Amino acid sequence: MSDAKHLPDLTGRVALVTGAGGLIGGGIADRFAAAGAAVVAHYRHDEKSARALVTRIGDAGGRALAVQADLTEESQCRRLVETAADWRGGLDALVHSAGIQPVKSLAEMSVEDWREMYEANTTSAFSCTRAAAPLLAARGGGSITHIASIEGTMATPGHAHYCASKAALLMFARSAALEHGAAGIRVNTVSPGLIDRPGLAGDWPDGVRRWSEAAPLGRLGRPEDIGNACVFLASDAASWITGTNLVVDGGVSARPTW
Template sequence: MPVVSGLLAGQVALVTGAGGGIGRGIALRFAEEGAAVAVHCRTSVRATHDVAARIRDTGGRAVVLRADLTVEDGCRRLVRDAAEWGGGRLTALVNNAGVQPVQELAGMTAADWQAVVDTNLSGVFACTQAAAEVMRTAGGGTVTHIASIEARNPAPLHAHYCASKAAVVMHARSAALEYGPYGVRVNTVSPGLIDREGLAEEWPEGVRRWQQAVPTGRLGRPEDIGDACVFLASPLASWITGHDLVVDGGVSARPTW
């Protein structure tokens, strides 16, 4: 069970792609720590409403907002709606929404490539820009991008995904430089393999290899990523910006030779 200490009491947060897996884990942990949470979805409407209901059932505040983050206007409208719901405030943004298709690089079209970049990178850019405009007028805030250990360690059939996540890490570092003077901190969290329902059945060999390689002996859980995001959005991380926090159970420490 997570340790609940009210680290985010009084904050208003927006979590994109909050309908399942990592997004759900982040949204629930933010709410447990006292934040009012706007949970975003594009297609996972029922699942996102379930997340909001869980937050409300425990006494928290939540609202469901839909938007297409491949469109700049959709990103700006989402941030605007979240801030209006928060009484004109938005103190934390977690850019979690993303796609991870599997495709050979040799047969990939420019359209295939662009579809991943539009969601994983361009949406992050537009949401961050819109959120920073709100935050800087209110004295600051935090933005956390969900990247991946594949930003540094590419996997076969993930060329577009790996490239987009590497770009997300560098975007955060650049944004940290430019938005820092306005009190806006920007970081990334890079997860390793996070468990989800059916993963062991769908990819038994991959799960087995991960469990053999990871020093901590297990797959990650959505709340592991939620904990990292809570930390970065909290006063405990007030002097941390432009940083990539790897949350992978130590698998990146394993020698590759």
């Protein structure tokens, strides 16, 4: 866990982060732990990364639990959320970061590709939200944050199914905010821009250069940038924020395309 002096205090709260075996999900889980929350770190395939995350949080004095689930199965979404709530007697925040991002042109794309994307990125969000809402309501309310993308509003070649799934996620979250607000549940999305990873500059030097030049803040994002946004949305500082999309992209979306 990195420095927490600028984070809201989430001590005593329990947060479930899906996709915590991945780069962004792991960064989100780290920041929740740094803010004092007990963190349930979901993973589907990458048990090694999830276990390493739990160990890292524990070594820093935090509390974390790794749980495996296939979120394309509704029953497993329900089991995951119930496990998270049972662990420490309740659930206060869900951050749904799990998803996929394969690249394929429309000419190459099959109906199966399309359905796989929606199952992983959108239906999983629906199922996790359905499972979490009554448990959050039992605590008097809570926060649900879905990780969308700036590609939910900006088309990208080879990403038609991904862009469409994230656009659907934006509207799903707004609809859920309307329906769950009376129970004190706030539902928002965070839309990341390009997040750096080890080796990215070597794999895609031209893209990294162009992004850095286009971003007003002059750099790629880091996983903790997304984690910080999610911690804020789960905190009391965001108690009157729901149904909104927080873009975290270094200002790239502000640049005109003409």
